[in-house]
Amino acid sequence: MEKKHWFKTYIYIWVGQFVSLISSSAVNFAIIIWLSLEFKSAEVLAYAAIAALLPQAMIGPFAGVYIDRWDRKKVMIFADAFIATCTLLMTFTLRDGNIQLDLMYLLMVCRSLGSAFHQPAMQAIAPLIVPEDELLRVSGINQILQSVSSIAGPALGALAIANLPINQVLYLDVIGAAFAIISLLFISIPYIKSDSKASIHQVWRDLKLGFLAIHENKGLNRMFLYSIIATMGIMPVAIMFPLMTIEHFGGDKFEMSVIEIIWGIGMLIGGSLLSIFKVTYRKVLMLNCMHILLGLTFVLSGILPAKMFIIFVALTGFGGAAMSIFSAVFMTIIQEQIAPNMLGRVFSLYFSFAIIPSLIGLLFAGNIADSIGVANAFIIAGGLCILLGIVSFMTPSLMLLGENRNTEQVNS
Template sequence: MQKEKWFKTYLFIWFGQFVSLLSSSAVNFAIIIWLSLEYKSAEILGYSAIAALLPQALIGPFAGVYIDRWDRKKIMIFADAFIAICTIMMTLVIKDGHVQLNLLYLLMVCRSIGSAFHSPAMQAIAPLIVPENQLLRVSGINQMLQSVSSIAGPALGTLAIANFPINRVLYLDVIGAVFAICSLLFISIPHLKVEVSGSIGQVWKDLKMGMAAIYRNKGLAWMFLYSVMATVGIMPVAIMFPLLTIDHFGGKEFEMSVIEVIWGVGMLIGGSILSIFKINLRKVLLINCMHILLGLTFVFSGILNPNLFIVFVVLTGIGGMAMSIFSAAFMTTIQEEVAPEMLGRVFSLYFSFAIIPSLIGLIFAGNIGDYIGVANAFVIAGLLVIGLGICSFFTPSLMSLGLKKPEE
């Protein structure tokens, strides 16, 4: 498989995906603002988040089977196009202020289905194009793009919703999808042909093969387990950052925006470190250390004196950096440990496993904060993540990941 021109190929991918990520981030933030101002209902926000996440968790594993069978470039193109069509339909649903919430939820579900195909396919193409010794660097650049979009997206979304009605703001997402599709048309991505039947039995068999690919690799299975368990602690905390800013540190809208931006800046720094410097440390060590570092930022944020908001800002930036490095090292480890023809299923399974704790955190975050206090929730979640990072060092099969291949 020819990979000499991988960087030129990825430049096209990065350009299209960055515009798409930026526009999606802007639109998602604009929708949150619009729903908050229009309905002032936590219940409606909760339903919206569930509609956007739950379908990915439910159909993701089955989508992974077809990602491994079909042309991944075509999957990304059709997924982007499908999401864009759903967005256009959303503009009609909320036209002239007459909102039909049930239809809006349904279209958000459809967009989520498109994402269930797009995200794993995007992760699964890297080993087909990129030399193995460059995978961590590519993951770092991907994290940088996501970080920039997470910083600039909310600002763009706020500016857009302040000057245009929500149905026009949604067209930003359509423009981003067009850029992403056009960039893919100029590149060639190898297609791993799989000659199998499309029966339900075969699909289930392929899905079990994806699960077996994880289970057979004991180190990978432990890495998945620890990561999902950490997500149980991380997601409620991620949701409660604004509450900690307001309740514990006495902040307002400006302080909330600072914390959101500084998390993105931290992720940008983490991605930059991986993309610019050649990191010789084993990826499993990066994963474990970043879990511990992230957990420490949560603990110190929870016990911090309310007058030390600036320290909270610094801790948040460090946490964003740790999360960025962890995510890049985690994704690269999967790309190196799993055969390319199985990556669609494995990534889909992981995304599904990770989304379900996100939903649990979303549903119970408010109750957790009310019952034990937001600051205490940060401390408890941080101790959980630290404990998992420490346990990882004492799990031999997990620590053996990457030893069979020389570190480039």
């Protein structure tokens, strides 16, 4: 497969996704501020997160089967258009200060359905375009784009929510989706055609093949398992960052913005390191170390006294860097281990497997915050991450992952 002009192709993808990421980040942060200040409830934030994640988790594995069959460029275009349409409809639910949470949750569910197709398709196109020895560098650049959007997005979101009603702020997401769609129209992405028909029996068969691609690679399935367990503990805590800032450290809109921006700066640094320097040591070592580093930032944040907000800011930056490197390395290992025609369903299965257990934690997020406190929740989640990082170093199949990549790669 010809990959000589991969960088030129990815320039178009990066430009469109960059604008889309910034606008989405701005809108997401504006919604968080709005929900946090309007309701001051971890329960409301948890329900919003569930509405945004559960549908994606439920249909994700089936979406992955079709992503591997369909033209991935068209999948991304139609998914972006559908998500933008849902956002546009959401503006009417919040018009004139009329808060209809049930309808807002429903539209977030619809947006999640679109994301179930878009996110795995985006991850699955890289091996079709990029030479294998450049995959980690591309993942690093993707993390840079996400990082810059994490820095600029909250600043833009805070500015927007301070000057505009929430329903008008949502238009930013629609504009960003339009940019992403237009950029995709200028490029060509290889299309791996499937001769088999999309019957129910065949879909189940393809889904099973995707599961076996993970299960039969012992190192890979252990990596998935540990990441899923970590996500189950981290997800409830992740939505509590605004409450941690407000309740534990006595912050407000400005401090919330600072935390979001610093997290983005940390991610930017992590992604930049991967894109600038050629990584010569094994990726699995980086993966395990980032697990431990992220856990340490959570634990230390939880034990800080309320007057040490500036230390919380610094720890958040380190956490962002650890998360950026972890995500880039994790995705690259999957792209190296799994054949391109299987990536759509494998990424979809992972996203679903990671999300569904974490929703259990989200359901109890309000009770967790009320019963043990937000700070203690940070300590517990961080301790879990550290433990999993240590266990990863003690798992032989995981530590061998990547050493015999050519012989381990799974083919359908």
